[in-house]
Amino acid sequence: MDRDVYKSAFDNIEVSDKAVHDVIQKAAEINSQKGYRRKRRIGVLVPAVLLSIMIITVSVSAATGLTDIFSRYFSQLFTAEDTGFDDYSAEFIEKNAAYDYTTYSQDGVTMSIEGIIGDMNFLLLKSKLTAVDGYDEGTLAAFMSPKLYIGELKQGILPATCYRNIVDEGNDPLVKSAAYLFNYDDVETLLGRTDTETLTGKTATLVIKNTNAYEPIEIDLAEALEQSGEISIEGSDDLNAIPLSKLSIPFGNDFRSSIVLKSVCFVNGKLVLVIDSSGYYENPSIFLRDKISDRIIYRCDGILSAGKGNLEFYAFDIGDIEALENLEIVMPEEHHISLPLSVDNPKELDISGIDQSNIKGVTIESIRVSPLSLNIEGRVQEGTPIVAFENCAIRFKDNSVVKYTANGYYHSKDGVYSTGVPFGKPLDINLMDAVIIECNQTTLEIPIN
Amino acid sequence: MDTVDDKANTVLQVIERYKNTVFRIAFAYCKNRSDADDIFQEVILRYLKARPEFNSEEHEKAWFVRVTVNCCKKHFFSSWNRKTMPIDEDIRFETAEQSDLFYAVMDLPLKYRIVIHLYYYEGYKIKQIAEMTKQKETTVATQLQRARQLLKTRLKEELIYG
Numbered sequence: 001m002d003r004d005v006y007k008s009a010f011d012n013i014e015v016s017d018k019a020v021h022d023v024i025q026k027a028a029e030i031n032s033q034k035g036y037r038r039k040r041r042i043g044v045l046v047p048a049v050l051l052s053i054m055i056i057t058v059s060v061s062a063a064t065g066l067t068d069i070f071s072r073y074f075s076q077l078f079t080a081e082d083t084g085f086d087d088y089s090a091e092f093i094e095k096n097a098a099y100d101y102t103t104y105s106q107d108g109v110t111m112s113i114e115g116i117i118g119d120m121n122f123l124l125l126k127s128k129l130t131a132v133d134g135y136d137e138g139t140l141a142a143f144m145s146p147k148l149y150i151g152e153l154k155q156g157i158l159p160a161t162c163y164r165n166i167v168d169e170g171n172d173p174l175v176k177s178a179a180y181l182f183n184y185d186d187v188e189t190l191l192g193r194t195d196t197e198t199l200t201g202k203t204a205t206l207v208i209k210n211t212n213a214y215e216p217i218e219i220d221l222a223e224a225l226e227q228s229g230e231i232s233i234e235g236s237d238d239l240n241a242i243p244l245s246k247l248s249i250p251f252g253n254d255f256r257s258s259i260v261l262k263s264v265c266f267v268n269g270k271l272v273l274v275i276d277s278s279g280y281y282e283n284p285s286i287f288l289r290d291k292i293s294d295r296i297i298y299r300c301d302g303i304l305s306a307g308k309g310n311l312e313f314y315a316f317d318i319g320d321i322e323a324l325e326n327l328e329i330v331m332p333e334e335h336h337i338s339l340p341l342s343v344d345n346p347k348e349l350d351i352s353g354i355d356q357s358n359i360k361g362v363t364i365e366s367i368r369v370s371p372l373s374l375n376i377e378g379r380v381q382e383g384t385p386i387v388a389f390e391n392c393a394i395r396f397k398d399n400s401v402v403k404y405t406a407n408g409y410y411h412s413k414d415g416v417y418s419t420g421v422p423f424g425k426p427l428d429i430n431l432m433d434a435v436i437i438e439c440n441q442t443t444l445e446i447p448i449n
Numbered sequence: 450m451d452t453v454d455d456k457a458n459t460v461l462q463v464i465e466r467y468k469n470t471v472f473r474i475a476f477a478y479c480k481n482r483s484d485a486d487d488i489f490q491e492v493i494l495r496y497l498k499a500r501p502e503f504n505s506e507e508h509e510k511a512w513f514v515r516v517t518v519n520c521c522k523k524h525f526f527s528s529w530n531r532k533t534m535p536i537d538e539d540i541r542f543e544t545a546e547q548s549d550l551f552y553a554v555m556d557l558p559l560k561y562r563i564v565i566h567l568y569y570y571e572g573y574k575i576k577q578i579a580e581m582t583k584q585k586e587t588t589v590a591t592q593l594q595r596a597r598q599l600l601k602t603r604l605k606e607e608l609i610y611g
Contacts, residue, residue: 006554006569009547015472015489016482020464023490158500211502285502299504314504 089425090179093117093126096371096426104337108132109139111208116339119346119370121420123148123182123204131174140176142210142335148182150341151202157182204341205255207334214289214296214330217251221271222324224249225264244274244311251329255336259284262311266321270300273314273329288316289330296330346370347429349446358442367437367446369429374404374421376437382415392421393436395445401436460500464493467513470571474514477566478521480555488520495520514571515581518563553603561596564589 097115104111112128129135129143147156159180184199228247244263251259259281263274277284288297300317318327346368356364364378374392393403404421432448468489475488495516503509542548554565567578575593579586 003569003572005546005550006565008544009542009551009554010473010477010566010570012542012547012551013469013473013476015468015486019472019486019489020468020493022486023493285504287504300507 090126090177092371092426092428093124093179102337102339104335106139106335109135109143111143111337113337113339117371117426118199118341119372120199120375121184121373121422123184123341124179124372124426125182125206126179127177129176129178134174139210139213142208142212144178146180146206146208149205149207150199156207157184199341202341204339206337206339208337210333210335213333214287215333216289217256217329217331219249219251219261219329221264221327221329224261225266225324228264251331255281255334256331267315269317269319270315271318271324271327273316275312275314276310277312278310283312285332286314287330288318288327291326291328297327346375347448349435349448351446354444354446356444359440359444362439364439364444367435369432369435369448371423371426371429373423374435375418376421377416377418380415380417391438394427394432395434395436396431397433398431460497463496463509467510468493470510471513471517473570474517474563474566475521477554477562478559479524484524488517488524491520492517511577511581514567518582521563549604550600553600556603557596557599561592561599564592565596565600568593
């Protein structure tokens with residue numbers, strides 16, 4: 001078959017601008033709800049939520065261009081929000097933090113962790129950045145989007161929300177404050193259902209990765225090649241044919257010790273590093289750098305890197321083996337801050353005196369409240385169409401009532417359900433008077449103290 | 450430093466670069482625009498959610514192809530989509546040769562269509578297709594050979610009886 005004819009036939013198949021436009025709209029709408037838990041929903045809730053998204057989408061799409069939507073979407077992803085977090089919230093974290101002050105300095109920038117509070121749904125962390133000689137913007141961007149790793153999980157969580165300059169720091173351009181709200185929902189499939197028991201005792205590691213800067217890995221490539229036995233394969237691109245040597249050189253101490261160079265060889269002008277990685281690194285970003293020109297050499301194989309078992313093959317087109325002398329292995333600069341993960345025990349409310357007879361098919365077994373969210377758990381009888389706590393509210397002791405939206409719920413096959421209601425910013429439980437929830441057109445009021 | 454606009458532009462460029470690759474693979478699978486649109490959207494949303502880091506452009510493209518194939522399989526094997534879908538009629542071709550070939554490919558069994566597309570349109574090697582579709586190289590090679598044979602027969606028939 002003629003490849004050109006095939007290509008020209010399929011060139012006629014193109015995605016429509018509308019489909020591209022729609023997906024960006026959808027991403028923007030989903031992202032706007034990202035701070036909320038995205039539990040598995042069933043039944044009629046899904047169409048209801050989709051309908052609401054569609055209504056917003058349609059009304060926005062008429063007036064907004066793709067670029068605007070993109071900017072708005074990425075503003076949400078990459079920049080901080082200045083709203084929703086106030087002096088009160090900042091003070092609250094500092095006062096009630098389960099973990100105290102720690103600082104971390106790198107390249108003239110000091111990050112001070114000023115407080116962390118967490119519950120079974122979220123982790124909220126407040127920090128302050130101080131630069132001695134101003135900010136390298138790449139470093140600042142890296143500090144503003146840290147990833148949180150829990151225990152030995154390879155998958156990190158990006159902040160669902162990042163609040164920047166939450167407190168007036170006296171207009172000092174060298175001091176910036178930030179708070180990050182992490183949602184465990186993003187790793188719940190790996191962790192299992194998060195709760196006090198599953199989270200307590202685990203180490204949380206904040207990884208700040210600066211992709212604009214690289215740091216060298218202290219491995220002598222020429223020596224490693226020699227130790228590998230100067231393996232050289234000509235006439236085949238089959239990296240799987242590379243015989244493995246007994247080489248075992250870790251990429252460094254601490255975290256990078258889990259990246260191990262297992263072999264170096266030269267295949268058809270390509271330098272191939274055979275890497276075994278585990279722990280926090282899954283397919284780590286590894287590059288070569290020309291020590292003279294500072295040029296970064298990216299791996300060239302892509303798909304061919306699948307490797308054997310845990311081994312990953314990194315091929316770099318360096319042309320001549322002589323070039324090896326001036327090359328070094330580099331990785332994006334990373335800063336790691338390890339923190340003991342602490343989950344505050346949420347307050348269990350007494351529901352024994354609550355009349356649940358009107359909420360047919362549903363039994364509430366537990367209501368817990370923490371400074372960050374409200375959790376409702378119970379059972380649903382078979383055949384009950386839907387359990388939705390769409391309208392929840394907290395009545396405070398000063399008689400003010402603030403409504404919060406439940407963010408969906410988990411509903412297992414055996415009828416156990418759980419729903420989370422995030423508050424958005426930390427609240428003092430001592431100031432709360434009652435939780436008000438609506439379920440199946442019945443309003444229940446549960447005293448907090 | 451990359452500003453928000455820079456980052457938005459970078460991602461926009463990535464989507465621009467792969468939107469048709471994704472869509473064409475999805476189309477080769479589903480044979481209609483509506484389902485291909487759905488798969489395209491799912492792949493892009495996965496990309497925006499994961500924002501994976503790539504070591505090279507080749508690596509980046511492979512990610513899109515792999516995720517698209519996975520989304521296609523998921524989509525196709527859901528009970529709703531097991532029914533036979535008609536070929537989208539709203540396609541214009543410049544030559545009869547293109548048209549004949551396109552419809553002959555669309556007439557192939559599903560497992561052959563994707564292999565043919567990745568091989569002939571995207572230019573991937575058998576080993577790479579095997580990795581992307583999680584099949585043995587020998588299986589891909591056999592599928593490719595049978596697909597070629599079927600196409601040859603059908604295009605010949607087209608020539609004689611068309």
